[in-house]
Amino acid sequence: MTDKNRIPYKIYLEENEMPQSWYNVRADMANKPAPLLNPGTGQPLKAEELTPIFCEELVQQELDNENAYIPIPQEIRDFYRMYRPSPLVRAYCLEEKLQTPAKIYYKFEGNNTSGSHKLNSAIAQAYYAKKQGLRGVTTETGAGQWGTALSMACSYFDLDCKVYMVKVSYEQKPFRREVMRTYGASVTPSPSDTTEVGRAILKEHPGTTGSLGCAISEAVEAATKNEGYRYVLGSVLNQVLLHQSVIGLETKAALDKYGIKADMIIGCAGGGSNLGGLISPFMGEKLRGEADYQIIAVEPSSCPSFTRGTYAYDFCDTGMICPLAKMYTLGSSFIPAPNHAGGLRYHGMSPILSQLYDDGLMEARSVRQTDVFQAAETFARVEGILPAPESSHAIRAAIDEAMKCKETGEEKTIVFGLTGTGYFDMTAYEKFHNGEMENYVPSDDEIAASLARLPRLN
Numbered sequence: 508m509t510d511k512n513r514i515p516y517k518i519y520l521e522e523n524e525m526p527q528s529w530y531n532v533r534a535d536m537a538n539k540p541a542p543l544l545n546p547g548t549g550q551p552l553k554a555e556e557l558t559p560i561f562c563e564e565l566v567q568q569e570l571d572n573e574n575a576y577i578p579i580p581q582e583i584r585d586f587y588r589m590y591r592p593s594p595l596v597r598a599y600c601l602e603e604k605l606q607t608p609a610k611i612y613y614k615f616e617g618n619n620t621s622g623s624h625k626l627n628s629a630i631a632q633a634y635y636a637k638k639q640g641l642r643g644v645t646t647e648t649g650a651g652q653w654g655t656a657l658s659m660a661c662s663y664f665d666l667d668c669k670v671y672m673v674k675v676s677y678e679q680k681p682f683r684r685e686v687m688r689t690y691g692a693s694v695t696p697s698p699s700d701t702t703e704v705g706r707a708i709l710k711e712h713p714g715t716t717g718s719l720g721c722a723i724s725e726a727v728e729a730a731t732k733n734e735g736y737r738y739v740l741g742s743v744l745n746q747v748l749l750h751q752s753v754i755g756l757e758t759k760a761a762l763d764k765y766g767i768k769a770d771m772i773i774g775c776a777g778g779g780s781n782l783g784g785l786i787s788p789f790m791g792e793k794l795r796g797e798a799d800y801q802i803i804a805v806e807p808s809s810c811p812s813f814t815r816g817t818y819a820y821d822f823c824d825t826g827m828i829c830p831l832a833k834m835y836t837l838g839s840s841f842i843p844a845p846n847h848a849g850g851l852r853y854h855g856m857s858p859i860l861s862q863l864y865d866d867g868l869m870e871a872r873s874v875r876q877t878d879v880f881q882a883a884e885t886f887a888r889v890e891g892i893l894p895a896p897e898s899s900h901a902i903r904a905a906i907d908e909a910m911k912c913k914e915t916g917e918e919k920t921i922v923f924g925l926t927g928t929g930y931f932d933m934t935a936y937e938k939f940h941n942g943e944m945e946n947y948v949p950s951d952d953e954i955a956a957s958l959a960r961l962p963r964l965n
């Protein structure tokens with residue numbers, strides 16, 4: 508029987524096949540990710556130092572390197588049921604277009620209004636904030652995907668949501684901003700005069716259009732100075748990868764249902780949360796010696812944390828107020844060129860993925876922006892979905908691998924994460940279509956200059 512008769516275009520799970528627990532890959536790692544450090548003392552942060560900023564239960568999850576399975580509370584699973592299980596799609600049309608013997612599957616996380624996987628963690632973080640009896644949460648957003656996801660989650664649990672949106676995005680992406688306001692969030696362009704740090708920055712740089720680092724600083728200040736508020740973050744942290752493991756668990760369940768064994772798993776990597784979530788259960792098998800997979804992180808060549816960064820302790824934010832994390836980093840002062848994949852413009856990488864990469868358990872490669880949009884267009888024309896620029900990094904690598912299979916005749920099974928849709932990114936598509944898109948690649952000197960400013964630890 509051919510695959511086409513045996514395996515549907517979309518593999519859906521039943522609601523009762525959805526995971527009941529998240530999987531914590533740290534439990535199976537021999538070399539645990541390095542702990543967050545207090546930037547003042549250089550010592551590992553203790554739970555009580557983190558609870559003024561983050562919700563209590565999320566702090567526990569952040570520090571938990573031992574428990575492999577953490578039950579997903581019923582309230583969160585009820586929300587997940589609105590848009591999950593998400594489909595695992597067999598890309599028959601793309602395979603045909605490429606004339607490849609490879610079998611290509613993608614896990615599609617764009618089927619919710621926020622348009623990305625970020626909702627998987629937003630809903631968990633909002634739930635724990637509500638359970639703790641808090642009034643609201645604060646956060647920053649750049650391109651707007653995280654702010655959108657969080658505002659949806661907060662409206663569901665009736666929590667106040669204060670979003671500091673980088674001023675340039677606030678002005679250039681009015682539609683994202685209005686989606687957030689529709690869900691009841693207050694959206695403030697950053698830097699603003701609502702925080703001390705914002706006022707100081709405005710005084711020093713009156714005309715500034717803001718940065719993610721500056722928005723983080725404002726959101727953290729707003730959380731610590733407003734009674735009943737905590738700060739939440741959409742990527743990088745261990746807790747976020749834990750919540751995103753729902754992607755990988757569903758993917759594995761869907762593959763197992765049809766007896767499919769993946770050879771290769773590919774995902775785009777900004778802060779590492781979707782990739783970390785997608786690969787978690789597969790990496791678990793690899794760590795326990797039960798199976799082997801080739802795992803590939805794909806990043807933009809304009810912000811190449813894995814492929815050209817250094818594994819070292821660094822600040823998580825440009826404002827240098829957040830804890831220090833050991834990660835592959837380009838240095839917190841690295842300002843990536845205005846790349847159109849906003850969600851991949853982060854200087855660092857998840858500490859979990861950084862450790863796995865350093866241990867040789869996964870690979871990374873960087874791809875150029877125009878090649879990414881070319882892959883996005885090829886994909887859209889045959890598979891129908893209009894992919895987010897971030898997601899299209901994974902598409903690029905999947906197509907490249909499928910083309911290698913065409914040369915060698917290998918029938919590899921490739922699984923990649925399609926993290927979201929690109930409806931709010933049409934300016935980027937427009938640039939690509941008009942031939943105005945640039946491929947910026949930082950020089951060695953630029954990266955070295957930023958790395959020279961890494962914090963020094965004794």
Ligand SMILES: *Cc1c(COP(=O)(O)O)cnc(C)c1O
Binds near residue numbers: 927
């Ligand atoms: C934020 C985002 C990413 C990158 O974030 P990770 O934490 O690396 O997963 C990728 N794709 C989309 C659609 C995003 O919104």
